[in-house]
Amino acid sequence: MYSFEFEKPSTIADAVAALAAEDAQALGGGQTLIPTLKQRLASPSALVSLSGISEMQGVCVEDDGSVSVGGATTHATVASEAANTYPALAALAGQIGDPAVRNRGTIGGSVANNDPAACYPAGVLGSGATIRTNTREIAADDFFEGMFSTALDDGEIITSVRFPVPQAASYQKFLQPASRFALVGVFLARFADGVRVAVTGASEDGVFRWSEAEQALNTSFSPDALMGLHVNPMNMIADLHGSKDYRAHLVSVMTKRAVAACS
Amino acid sequence: MPKDSGIGASSKRREDVRFLTGAGNYTDDINVHGQAYVFFLRSDIAHGRLKSVDTSAAEGMPGVVKVFTGKDFEGVGGMPCGWEVTDKHGAPMQEPPHPILAQGKVRHVGDPIAAVVADSLEQARDAAEAIDVDIEELTAVIDMKAAAQDGSTLVHDDLKNNICYDWQLGETDDAKVDEVFANAAHVTTLDLVNNRLVANPMEPRVAVGEYKRGTDEYTLYTTSQNPHVIRLLMCAFVLGLPEHKVRVVAPDVGGGFGTKIFHYAEEAFCTFAAKACNRPVKWTSSRTEAFMSDAHGRDHVSKIELALDAENNFVGLRTNTYANLGAYLSTFSSSVPTWLHGTLMAGNYKTPVIQVNVKAMFTNTVPVDAYRGAGRPEATFQLERVVDKAARELGVDPIALRRQNFVTQFPYDTPVALTYDTGDYNGTMDKLEAAADLAGFAARRAQSEANGKLRGLGINCYIEACGIAPSNIVGMLGARAGLYDAATVRVNATGSISVMVGAHSHGQGHETAFPQVVADMIGIDESMVEIVHGDTSKIPFGMGTYGSRSLAVCGSAMVKATEKVIEKAKRIAAHLLEASEADIELKDGQFSVAGTDKSVAWGDVTLTAYVPHNYPLEVEPGLEETAFYDPANFTFPAGAYACEVEVDPETGQVSVEKFTAADDFGNIINPMIVDGQVHGGIGQGIGQALLENCAYDENGQLLSASYMDYAMPRADDVPFYGVDHSSQTPCTHNPLGVKGCGEAGAIGSPPAVVNAVLDALNSGGKAVDHIDMPVSPSRVWAAMNG
């Protein structure tokens, strides 16, 4: 990697200040960023670690019953601390990578990175969560803007993610055999006012909501309601691990399984 | 009762203590005072003409010691190929040069263009970025069949085409083969691909070159399976150095699987650069570099035809294979698709007429060479897939069809140049049927179906040829090396023993198993015997470890040397006991006079050998013997495997539910180690069958260049294995009666897995004939819905 300065502030304000420097970059768990640096694909002037900021750590239940996850909370912490309050989210976090990755990688890093095959974007969009930053609140529906692209401005920090807790939810992840990211992952959440279905891994536009399926499930919440429904293969990713048609097919299968798991 | 020491005991692997407690000494652990680091600038273009390489900016950068390009190596040789294959018209193979750093052209992504030696690796890398390379991109030659066409772009401009050789084995009369097929009652035909693999040993390659000006001596520390071979090739063919001035050390090596057999450019570079820079030079491969510079494995495209008579006897077999050699000839690459592949096409069967045709191709890809099994998995896969397909087409039981065609009389001369000395294929199949509980399969299938899954059973037989030999025959076939091995048994005065062996251990457990043999022969504790390997300055000679040869070949040398030691010790004992040498017996470490209670202990005799006061005058002092052993034939382990898979019909996901191996390895020295070798081999075979896929796009870019896209098998991808090694027909020509066991699992398992998947799909009403490996979920789904 190229050389860089390293800072580890203990407050959000100090982190924001440090990130104001030209080409400074936030460091979460480093599970994406460090490999990128090692390959010399990025050359930040400074890395500002967010792991020392206590107000960005941990899982708590807010007054309205929603579950709030600090932006620097590791996947392992979510897997254990959200197990009772939001089991489907905890299960999602528990399926990310391996123990080493889960004990370093953070929700803020995952959501900010918006890898098209990452798990959290599906959980966040499927839950209709709110992304809180040092300057504002962004609804999940407005946050994800396509592969590796989000509504975040330069230097903006995800301080927490607030999840409304659904009546039932399930994350169904079909593993890409090599990376074990999602070849297709479907996060389905059933709220009193409707069903949300978010799909990751599949689309060239990154995580997306499958609105036809949501409508069908709002009418009848059963796997059979999805009969004959398919996403358009045109926009799907095609690579070594699966064709467009295969991914489109998996979206249907994983959605049905999520419905079955919630029924 | 299982033994608790010596031959037949499952002695715990003593080397694991250091491996598991972080006390191993790997090449990357070796740092020589004053060392500099090299970074190789590698081509990111698959095929191109080098217009210019401007290193002037790089040379002035901080920490830079020296920058090398292909020009610096014009005075030395290139990387040699160790096996000259003669094509079917009698012409030698086309053998293009393989320079240490690219000259004139780059021929694959990863081909080294320049090398920067600097005080630190990061400085070397910084400087490499400042090298200005101008490459005129050429059409990449990727597809083998297209590469064979007249008018194809040439990988090597000086060759007449991209075909290294057009080789044939078995029946040379095409008309006779045609006639067999014309008269056959049934012909089964199959087109298949044996997928390209990257070995991916846990430890990437490393080389440290050192030069001592005062004595003009070189030392190369390297991650090698055969340090003597590296020294010979590098001294004689590449750098032109006197062998006695070069020491090659391969310390602990973290897995090889074949890919560390070969002499690599980086090894020669570090040795050369150490003198040119007058500083030790170290190179440690990154994982990314490993993907584009370690020799790859397999990569065959084959058409196979099996002819059967009306009684379902195999009457003829014909194969046509394109074998990818990559851009250059790696050390043993040419032997893999030929003498290690064609010779295995008889398998376990008495097919009378066999013709094997192989076109070996140059392409703009990483060189391909031996990988666990090397040619034999490719042969077994073709044969066992076509036999399975024939059974399905004919509606006969796949086990019965195999049994009916088994070779049952030994020795057996195959139509493809081998003589099987011994075996019991029906007996081994009996063991499999019991160990795998094949009788219970129907119930297990019903259970899977109740869970919405399709269950399949795949059977596979294999024969393999291990310990390639003898040297005079392989020499006639084109080998440029002998294939014997050597061992020195050095008995110390106090009776402990160091055995210097030419075989190299990089995970196989030699340090445990070899002493079991020597200790058993003498009747002393295993802990008194230690193996020394991996250092040309300590070992007489050795051809290294590959092709499941170590125990059968080097172990035999060790037995011969130990026999010589015992013979001499008996003469000393006879003197001490004032008896005739013929009356001396050695048992449990005691020499005694037959029929008396007079005896002398091993340690007293060995001490006498070194303190020869009361000593037979005609006997030399000391107790150390060396033996070289050149086997009379290969060893022929064989086995039968059963794999049971479940297929999720909705997603195409395959899971291996049960895997049973029945192998005949002849006599077994350490059953635990042998089981472990089979487990590891099956794991790799399941990896090939279901997961691993080294893929290039049409421009020669490596699509699976990291673990993000190259799927290695993980623990939860494989089941707990059942292994049965009770079928034992000892090898008839080596002193231990042992056969190789290191590659069997990787050879025998891929067809079993694929056969099982096809059985599952067909049981679910999907008439699918074949799916190419890796049988990934998307391919299974496509086949089911195709």
Ligand SMILES: Cc1cc2nc3c(=O)[nH]c(=O)nc-3n(C[C@H](O)[C@H](O)[C@H](O)COP(=O)(O)OP(=O)(O)OC[C@H]3O[C@@H](n4cnc5c(N)ncnc54)[C@H](O)[C@@H]3O)c2cc1C
């Ligand atoms: C072997 C392996 C397996 C993996 N498997 C999976 C998987 O199955 N599913 C999955 O979803 N992911 C997987 N990942 C990715 C993992 O979840 C990472 O943790 C995640 O993508 C990035 O999080 P991080 O905290 O490590 O971020 P970093 O790598 O530190 O940063 C990533 C990016 O986010 C920015 N960033 C970090 N934190 C913040 C913040 N709070 N606010 C704003 N920007 C921020 C950084 O500047 C950088 O641009 C895997 C990773 C590895 C190495």
